[in-house]
Amino acid sequence: MITLACGCTFGTAPDQKRGYCGHEEIELALVKLYHATGEERYLRLAQYFVDERGRQPYYFDLEAERRGTPGFFEAHRAGGHLRRSHAYNQAHKLVREQTEVVGHAVRAMYLYCAMADIAGETGDETLRVACRRLWDHLTTRRMYITGGIGSAAENEGFTHDYDLPNESAYAETCAAIGLVFWASRMARLEHDGRYMDVLERALYNGVISGVSHDGTRFFYDNPLASDGGAHRQEWFGVACCPPNLARLLASLGQYIYAHSDAEAVVHLYVQSTGRLQLGDQAVTIRQETDYPWDGAVTLRLGMEHPATFALRLRRPEWSRTATLMVNGEAVDVAGRTEKGYIVIEQEWADGATIRLDLAMPVERVYANPQVRQNVGHVALQRGPLVYCLEQVDNVVATQRTALPTDAVLTVGAKTEDLGGLVVVSGDASVAGTRDWDDALYRTHGATLDPIRARAIPYYAWDNRQPGDMCVWIHER
């Protein structure tokens, strides 16, 4: 147990409240404040909040009793069973004993961020292990293919394993942003590409779907299918998502590069220039790329004096074929890949050029059959982008479309609209309605009409005409 010497309102001393926040966020903010000020008491307070969370008797129950409103906690959370538990804000167990991601998704992400931060600052292995366990649970049971998380509107959060409804998906923009925050911290903690894979998945799909192409309208929740009724709004009563998006996009630079004294890391491929301080050597990395539309990336290094360091280039999980040239010479990729990064350790000189080519075919992606909502369905992904069918491109309601298992999928040239999109198309069939007259049910199935199905990146949907949409497409 940590004894706080800060005279703070919260803490374990007799004159302190053993409270912690119902909506986690202060914890990670305190770690930031610690970094900004160098004052350790802020880190200690963050630690206290994290350690205290879930301790019995429950603080929220005691507080309600003290206020003479024993029903306060219940009433406060009224509206459904998912909100009426300590799990709603991850206070049901001590954080180190938590094995499943539960409750309100944004709160969960912010708590896990703080846990990862503190593990990194203090070397607390029990917190790191807890984070890892929660990460594995989230990414193998409760995450949409878009990186969206939190299936249910009822608690703005998690329900049960493999419960990933598409049309009613909550997948709050802020929760996907929270996942980016957490993933970034986990990557820092464990130096494993798996975290950046998820970060990239969320960033290019479930995060930026939250804003319209012209930047004026927002999704609070990001469904993976629509019957035509879901549209971005200009603002919200609780307007957390729009500024959170703005903040993330404005701070994107910190997610692209990382460095230590002996290495320079390229996590994300984004046209940009990074200025990294490797010990006393300043290194610039200039990326030229049209990623995510193309997997060709050229990196040019700039430095005053030649220096030896490891350049770590992330190889995304979706990459099956990759070629690498260093200063014009082919370099073996497979033998140099460690935990999702291609490592090139050598002496580098100013003007060194690295050319990475990540082949970017369209992939068919399937969900674990325990996700009952996606059985018999396929999703299309190219590079980090998850695709969807939108009615405006497909004439008919997209959920009536079926893609044959052997359909050839064609990658189009980049279009002009919406800032440029690579469209994927293929011959498909659509359940016809012409011969149904007014029948609602009948004993012979629909005739299948041929259609050229056109898919666009999911993030770009609902920017043209209203209509329906689906990420998961019937496969036949």
Next chain:
Amino acid sequence: MITLACGCTFGTAPDQKRGYCGHEEIELALVKLYHATGEERYLRLAQYFVDERGRQPYYFDLEAERRGTPGFFEAHRAGGHLRRSHAYNQAHKLVREQTEVVGHAVRAMYLYCAMADIAGETGDETLRVACRRLWDHLTTRRMYITGGIGSAAENEGFTHDYDLPNESAYAETCAAIGLVFWASRMARLEHDGRYMDVLERALYNGVISGVSHDGTRFFYDNPLASDGGAHRQEWFGVACCPPNLARLLASLGQYIYAHSDAEAVVHLYVQSTGRLQLGDQAVTIRQETDYPWDGAVTLRLGMEHPATFALRLRRPEWSRTATLMVNGEAVDVAGRTEKGYIVIEQEWADGATIRLDLAMPVERVYANPQVRQNVGHVALQRGPLVYCLEQVDNVVATQRTALPTDAVLTVGAKTEDLGGLVVVSGDASVAGTRDWDDALYRTHGATLDPIRARAIPYYAWDNRQPGDMCVWIHER
């Protein structure tokens, strides 16, 4: 406009309130009271309520203003846009101008019942036409295959055309019962078998699904799929469904037979004896049948003196092959079928025997592709019974099961359990999870494992072990 002479609180006179009930039911009850008492003022009041409904300015708005609570109507209906409109209780338009079934499903049914009643009593053709239009809309756009109606919990009612989600289906037991009430009245009004077809569909599926086999537990809402979380309850805060079910089942006799001076009608095949008064001739009809498990029905007539009348036997919409024997002699069915009834008009004597054989193969039923939720799926129906897969019979989660288009479906012998069920089975496949390890998404689909799929009548589900269930099965 009808002027009421009854001195009633409600009416169009200056000293009367131009009100009508927010939850329709009084209207049909007043028609019953008129029949019971012979007092026409009750019929007139029912007429008034029906005619006044939807007149502008809206009564509910005026009433709210009079009470000094202009927000009353809004607040009263708070909870979602579907509840915040006059359409919620079918007061958005004059009833004769209504073309779509909208709002709270039970209220809608009770209103339409009254409209049909009054049309029958008064010969009001405009009301009959309105009923017919609403009926067509309901049965071609907004009715579940189980006869359940009202897709959404939010308004306990209708949403939009072809929106028939399975797992979140509301399909309130009382609404299906209301549909039985309305269908029966429409059959009386138009002498058309199509109404009894829907009545039978609701009765054998979405109505009796509302009660457990032992009669002690009830569904309020009747979903067509479950992930294992839906179960009948002993009672409800608003306990309309259990007694409504009891009332319907206790009054079943009135739905089986009908008669006029010159005809005897058998609407439903149920082991029973009907006593009908045809003019001054009393006729008994004894039905021997194991319907709905078997389509063989033997009818024996009893009467004091030979008499000439038309015997009308309903031929259900699902019947493709039917044979008929009258006193041991084959009779042509096709040539005698009028609006869904086989009509045999002749002189009948005591002891006359009619044997009707309705072939009852398992049918594959498909939904109009505009029902996005059922694209690529098939339902099984045998006779009037809609079937479902339940986990207890199928080892694995039923929503992972796919039925090949050419699978032979076998009809089993009647089982012992749950009062005797005819089980339908066939070779199917199930998306296997064995080789997925912890993958949530991957680029190759699930392997398909063979399974013997067993389907039971939908009404009988959730009577054994908890588990998942689906009516609409993937077809491959």
